[in-house]
Amino acid sequence: MVLHQYDYVFAIGTLFAMLDAYNNGANDVANSWATSVSSRSVTYRQAMVLGTVFEMVGAIAVGARTADTIKNGIIPNSAFRGDAGVQMLAFTLALAAASSWVMWCTRHSAHVSSTYSLISAVAGVGVATVGASQVQWGWNNGKGLGAIFAGLGMAPVISGCFGAIIFMLIKVTVHMRKNPIPWAVYTSPFFFLVAATICTLSIVYKGSPSLGLSKKPAWYIAAVTLGCGGGVALLSIIFFLPFLHARIIKRDQSVKWWMFAEGPFLLKRGAVDQADVAKVPDYAVVQEDDYPPSNASSKLDKTVSPDASTVASPAITAKDDHEKSLVAAEAKQLTYQELQAQSQDRLHQKLIQKRGPLGWALRTLRDNPMGAGELYEVRNMIILAKRIPALITCGLLYGLHYDIHTAQSGIAGTPEGERMKRVYAHAEKYPNEVEHTYSFIQVLTACTASFAHGANDIGNSVGPWAVIYSAWKTGDAAAAKAPVPVWQLAVLAAMISIGLITYGYNIMKVMGNKITYHSPSRGSSMEMGAAITVLVFSQYSLPVSTSMCITGATVGVGLCNGTIKAVNFQRVGLLLLSWIMTIPIAGTLGGVLMGLFLNAPHFAS
Numbered sequence: 001m002v003l004h005q006y007d008y009v010f011a012i013g014t015l016f017a018m019l020d021a022y023n024n025g026a027n028d029v030a031n032s033w034a035t036s037v038s039s040r041s042v043t044y045r046q047a048m049v050l051g052t053v054f055e056m057v058g059a060i061a062v063g064a065r066t067a068d069t070i071k072n073g074i075i076p077n078s079a080f081r082g083d084a085g086v087q088m089l090a091f092t093l094a095l096a097a098a099s100s101w102v103m104w105c106t107r108h109s110a111h112v113s114s115t116y117s118l119i120s121a122v123a124g125v126g127v128a129t130v131g132a133s134q135v136q137w138g139w140n141n142g143k144g145l146g147a148i149f150a151g152l153g154m155a156p157v158i159s160g161c162f163g164a165i166i167f168m169l170i171k172v173t174v175h176m177r178k179n180p181i182p183w184a185v186y187t188s189p190f191f192f193l194v195a196a197t198i199c200t201l202s203i204v205y206k207g208s209p210s211l212g213l214s215k216k217p218a219w220y221i222a223a224v225t226l227g228c229g230g231g232v233a234l235l236s237i238i239f240f241l242p243f244l245h246a247r248i249i250k251r252d253q254s255v256k257w258w259m260f261a262e263g264p265f266l267l268k269r270g271a272v273d274q275a276d277v278a279k280v281p282d283y284a285v286v287q288e289d290d291y292p293p294s295n296a297s298s299k300l301d302k303t304v305s306p307d308a309s310t311v312a313s314p315a316i317t318a319k320d321d322h323e324k325s326l327v328a329a330e331a332k333q334l335t336y337q338e339l340q341a342q343s344q345d346r347l348h349q350k351l352i353q354k355r356g357p358l359g360w361a362l363r364t365l366r367d368n369p370m371g372a373g374e375l376y377e378v379r380n381m382i383i384l385a386k387r388i389p390a391l392i393t394c395g396l397l398y399g400l401h402y403d404i405h406t407a408q409s410g411i412a413g414t415p416e417g418e419r420m421k422r423v424y425a426h427a428e429k430y431p432n433e434v435e436h437t438y439s440f441i442q443v444l445t446a447c448t449a450s451f452a453h454g455a456n457d458i459g460n461s462v463g464p465w466a467v468i469y470s471a472w473k474t475g476d477a478a479a480a481k482a483p484v485p486v487w488q489l490a491v492l493a494a495m496i497s498i499g500l501i502t503y504g505y506n507i508m509k510v511m512g513n514k515i516t517y518h519s520p521s522r523g524s525s526m527e528m529g530a531a532i533t534v535l536v537f538s539q540y541s542l543p544v545s546t547s548m549c550i551t552g553a554t555v556g557v558g559l560c561n562g563t564i565k566a567v568n569f570q571r572v573g574l575l576l577l578s579w580i581m582t583i584p585i586a587g588t589l590g591g592v593l594m595g596l597f598l599n600a601p602h603f604a605s
Contacts, residue, residue, distance in 0.1 A: 001475040006085050010472040013092035017465035020099040021492040024114045024457055025499025027106045029055065030507040031547045032453050032530070033500070035554065036446040037404050038512030039523035040283050041439040044404050044505065047446070052497035054447045058454025059462075059493035060486055074122045074145060077477060079130040084471035090125045090594060091464035097121040097590035101582065106503065109510050112578045113545035115457060117586040119148055122464065124591030129598065151544040152579070155533055156552025163529025163553030167560050170438075170521050175430055184437040184521075185244045191441045192236040194528065195448045197229030198535060240440070242266040248433050253279070283435040283520060285405075285424060285513050351401050358401055361393035395502060402505040405513075419568060420514065426566040427517030427558075438520035445527040452534035453546040454493060461492045515551070516558030516567050529553035551575055 003010075033047040042050065080087045098118040105112045123145055126135040138146045174183045201221075243260040246252045246269060255266065352362040368386045371379055466484045471477055512518055530549035537544040551572070558567040 003472050003475050009088045013468040016095035016099050017461045018495045020095050021461040021495035022499035023099055023102040025496035026503035027507050028114050028547050029500045030504030031511050032449050032550050034508040034512035035523045035526050038518040039520045041442040041520045048501045050447055051450050051500050054450035055454035055496050056493045058451035059458035059489045075126040079134040080477040082477050084475050084477045087471045087477045088468050090129050091467045093593040094121040094125045094590050095464050098586050101586045109506050110578050111507055112582045113547050115545040117582050120583045120587035121590035124587035125594040128591040128594035151542055155544045156548045159530050159533040159549040159552035160556025162532050163526050164556035164560050166528050167525035167557045181433045184434040189233045189236040193229050193233035195444045196232035200228040201225045239263045280432045280436045357393050358397040361390040364390040399505040404508050423568050424517045426563050427561050435520045438524050442520045442524040445524040449527040449531040452531040455538050457546055462488050514571050515554050522557050526553040526557050
């Protein structure tokens, strides 16, 4: 029996579930991909595409397991005493509290855990609804708050250990060799084997209940897992190794990326003319095309040239105005806030000069400021009509053109920039040829990490939404134990991807290289360590923050430089503070909302 009298509750719950998934993409997924983008292995646009694909696959194949913990592990189903309407309201307000808090944090570039935000909100709602005694504070067979919050301390440490072990293996096997380039090339299939095995084992052994894969016999699971992992490794030996040999060892510039399909035939190519030696990309964190130092004289010497597609008159005007501001800056010492604002303005000026929809939108906003007076005045309404399409366009496309590397490397001349310079100085820089090899591996590890995130974090939003949907559709609170429909997993996985694409840059710019020095070999170790940790936790139905795992792995790999000075512990401390503050804030907000709605005075019927 459908509860049509609560259609509005279901609609509101659906909107907040989608908002929570959007925030998950903008906050957590952005943090996960920040490692790959920081290492320059993938661009932000490539991260958007790959993140969308693997988030969807991980969510649909494995995501229902952690969703079950959110649904039934914190508030026992019996506590609602069969009242499906109250159950719908409880989980709707939990989503509202969690999504509002994470959205506020994302807007202010504060990285938090959407996982623990929602868990805390559900606990707070449970206290307001059925009392603290009914909330599962203990272990509860691995599904209670005790088990979930145990991951708060365990996951970063375990992930850091996994990341450090993998990187030390790379360091001993490759980086410490006299000639590390061949070692990097010939050991790369091992990492294809590891990543493919992890993904296959997760899908086959503990896949989504609707797929029925967990019921297969042990021999079937072992055969499929080893077959897929070994098959991918074998394919990498046949096709990838010859390609790397031609590009990295022989330095053959004529070998293009699509020629990997030639496989062993690439080994038969003739000698390479020295004039055709392939150029290997530079993987240094700070490069010449990044923002120049913040002092005015340096800026004037190294002014960023406009893009080739720049519109002439706005570009010249912006450049002239910028140079005038730099000349004026010589006369005084800029404050920390002024240097930050100047850096952001420099980035904004680069974007506003571009052709296309984004440049048009930014110029429209610049040239049509809201006038003085009330909004309902005709002239302001006309201006607003011009600004609304531009605002929507900026919201959709701004992230596509955002310069993540420049924003991450710190602002020269500021305390943060000096701190990151000291951190980078304690990290050994490895040959670009070696890092180029691991950039290919990092694409795979990044996809594995994204798969792991979709497998684990989709439960954040889909768990409460599945409860709301089942209670509304059946009118029975006990129906919350039903499996999560695949279509719900797919819808929220799509929202996660939209969050990454449209707003992920706001979190990505404060992560990655602002913790420690990144490079493809380091980044692939970080992502693999985090992916293993997340998948292990998800197999035991324990929601764990992917952000905490990747941060723990980042610190673990950073410490492999041999000194704590290679890690920016001030940034790590701010992350820990935001994680800890999320628990009481989200829990209190959820409890207050539920208490108000549940006990609000109303007219007697």
